[in-house]
Amino acid sequence: MKLKNQEVSLDTLDWQILHAIQENSKQTYSEVGRQLGVAHSTVYDRIRKMEKNGIIKKWTVDINLEKIGMNHITARMTVYTDPKESENVAKKLSEAKEVLEVSMSLSEELLIIAKVIARNQDELHSFIAKKVAPLQGVLRIRTSIVTKKIKEERFMIEKK
Amino acid sequence: MTPSSSARILRTLSRKNAFYFFTSVGNYTGQSAMSLEEFANKIREVETTSLEFHLYRGDFEKWTDEVLEDNILTERISAVKLLEPIGNSLRDQLYFTVSKRLEELKTLNS
Numbered sequence: 001m002k003l004k005n006q007e008v009s010l011d012t013l014d015w016q017i018l019h020a021i022q023e024n025s026k027q028t029y030s031e032v033g034r035q036l037g038v039a040h041s042t043v044y045d046r047i048r049k050m051e052k053n054g055i056i057k058k059w060t061v062d063i064n065l066e067k068i069g070m071n072h073i074t075a076r077m078t079v080y081t082d083p084k085e086s087e088n089v090a091k092k093l094s095e096a097k098e099v100l101e102v103s104m105s106l107s108e109e110l111l112i113i114a115k116v117i118a119r120n121q122d123e124l125h126s127f128i129a130k131k132v133a134p135l136q137g138v139l140r141i142r143t144s145i146v147t148k149k150i151k152e153e154r155f156m157i158e159k160k
Numbered sequence: 161m162t163p164s165s166s167a168r169i170l171r172t173l174s175r176k177n178a179f180y181f182f183t184s185v186g187n188y189t190g191q192s193a194m195s196l197e198e199f200a201n202k203i204r205e206v207e208t209t210s211l212e213f214h215l216y217r218g219d220f221e222k223w224t225d226e227v228l229e230d231n232i233l234t235e236r237i238s239a240v241k242l243l244e245p246i247g248n249s250l251r252d253q254l255y256f257t258v259s260k261r262l263e264e265l266k267t268l269n270s
Contacts, residue, residue, distance in 0.1 A: 075186060125185045133180040133188045143186025 008053050013038065017046050018055075019159045025059060072117050074100075075124055077132070078142045079112040085137020086110050092135055098127045121145070166268040169230045170196055177227050179219075181210045196228060196265070200258045208247045211254060215241055220254075233261045 010018075013036065020032045029040040029047070036043070050056045065072055081089050086104065090112050094102045101115040118124035128141060173194045181191040181202060191206050193199035203211065214220050215237075225234040236257045245253050 077186060080190075121185050125182070128186045128188065129180050129182065130176075133182075133192070134175045134178065136175070138188070140190035141186060141188035145185065 008055060010055075013042075014046055014050065015157065016159055017043060018050070018157050021047070021056075022154070022156060072119055073121065073124060073145055075116045075118070075143050075145045077114045077116050077128065079114065079132065080109055080139040080141070081112060082137040082139060083110045085135075086112060089135050089137050093132065096127070096131060098124075098131075116143075161268055163269050166265040169228050169233075170262075170265055170269060173227065179223050179227075181206045181214070183207060183209045183213055196230075196233075196258070196262055200255065200262050203251060203255045203258060208251055211250050212246055215250065215254070230261070230265075233258065236261065 016036050017032060020027070020035055029043040033040040033043045047056065079089060079093070090102050090104060093099050093112065093114050098116050098118055099114050100117055103113050105111045105113055116124060116127065118127060124143075124145070128143060132138060132141060175192075175194070178192045178194040179199055179202075181189045181193075183189055189206055189210055191202050191210075193202045218241075220237050221234050221241075224230050224237060237254070240250075240253050240257055243253070
């Protein structure tokens with residue numbers, strides 16, 4: 001692994017390790033090592049370096065909320081803002097526990113797109129009406145409630 | 161009702177306590193009212209779908225009762241709701257109700 005102008009260049013083994021742990025992050029260093037034909041200590045060292053360099057941002061788990069009785073709805077909220085206030089609006093949205101993702105987009109107007117989670121439509125509306133609409137610089141809001149999720153995957157890197 | 165209580169109802173609110181007009185869940189029109197007077201004016205401007213959305217959810221009554229603390233206006237809005245108006249008829253009835261109350265309060269306050 002080499003660092004060039006803040007960009008980290010990975011070798012083939014790093015890519016293979018990333019691919020293996022992205023498919024199943026629960027497997028041990030030894031299991032990854034066995035798959036790739038290297039020692040578990042090598043896998044450990046490479047992973048540590050990738051964590052240190054911010055390539056591996058976090059280790060997490062994808063919980064099926066319905067299975068544990070936490071019924072919820074998700075929505076895509078598009079917030080049209082005054083360009084002068086957009087950074088502040090995006091920051092405030094990022095701080096809310098109901099907001100899972102925040103991105104900015106510049107098409108014809110400056111937009112903030114956020115993924116919002118709530119227990120039900122009333123809670124969703126209450127959050128948007130009480131916490132988002134009053135933010136300085138919010139011009140209008142369009143929200144689409146997700147009714148059916150067809151696919152949801154993280155980007156999978158390929159083996160090199 | 162005393163002049164001070166009418167003045168309180170007529171006061172300018174903070175952004176947090178303003179009324180925000182939506183057309184459906186999560187869809188904010190960009191129109192808001194930070195006082196009863198502004199609320200009356202906005203009733204004439206916003207889409208009727210927004211007025212229908214809020215009237216039948218009970219949002220207007222909740223705001224006039226909990227934020228403005230005007231139980232007379234709250235009761236009058238409830239009476240409008242019982243008639244189940246829609247569209248421009250709703251706009252006209254609501255505007256008449258709110259603007260009439262606004263004039264009463266202004267008179268009391270003067």
